[in-house]
Amino acid sequence: MNILRALFLLIVIAGGLFLYAYSGRYNIAATVPHTEAVERLLSQARDKSIEFHSSGISTPPLDDPSLVEKGFGHYDNMCSGCHGSPGTEPAAGFNPPPPALAETAGQLMPRETFWVVKHGIKMTGMPEFGSTHTDDEM
Numbered sequence: 001m002n003i004l005r006a007l008f009l010l011i012v013i014a015g016g017l018f019l020y021a022y023s024g025r026y027n028i029a030a031t032v033p034h035t036e037a038v039e040r041l042l043s044q045a046r047d048k049s050i051e052f053h054s055s056g057i058s059t060p061p062l063d064d065p066s067l068v069e070k071g072f073g074h075y076d077n078m079c080s081g082c083h084g085s086p087g088t089e090p091a092a093g094f095n096p097p098p099p100a101l102a103e104t105a106g107q108l109m110p111r112e113t114f115w116v117v118k119h120g121i122k123m124t125g126m127p128e129f130g131s132t133h134t135d136d137e138m
Ligand code: HEC
Pocket: 046, 074, 075, 078, 079, 080, 081, 082, 083, 094, 096, 097, 098, 099, 101, 104, 108, 112, 113, 116, 117, 121, 124, 125, 126, 127, 129
């Protein structure tokens, strides 16, 4: 009996969420922040997804100065317009906003950054570069 009740409750909750989504009442405007609960859920899902999908990637040595120089040029061309650079702010108007990578990039493992750059992030302004760049370039 308890299982039936739990099942009924689940169906009611799922139905309610579906109706709410279908009603159009949830405001997807970039100008309106998510509620705290939705924000937390989406951020957690993003972080866990990046962690999970990048876990098998092995990182080549990244301290070769010629790689650093090449990476600098690529970053300047393709990333700084959104993410800013030391001395410039990230672009405004995005929700979620592009993080200032000059300050935050160290919070991700290199393999996580690589995975994000290769695949992009759904329903954000973060594009994928895997279809236009080789793994070495990224
Ligand atoms: C058109 C704007 C745009 C461009 C160009 C862009 N990004 Fe992003 N990027 C974003 C946005 C917006 C997010 C935030 C996504 C989120 O919070 O879920 C993001 C997120 C990221 C993240 C994840 C950060 C984190 O803490 O989870 C990384 C890493 C990243 N970008 C790297 C890059 C690199 C490297 C480039 C250039 C090769 C680049 N991005 C180009 C808009 C952009």
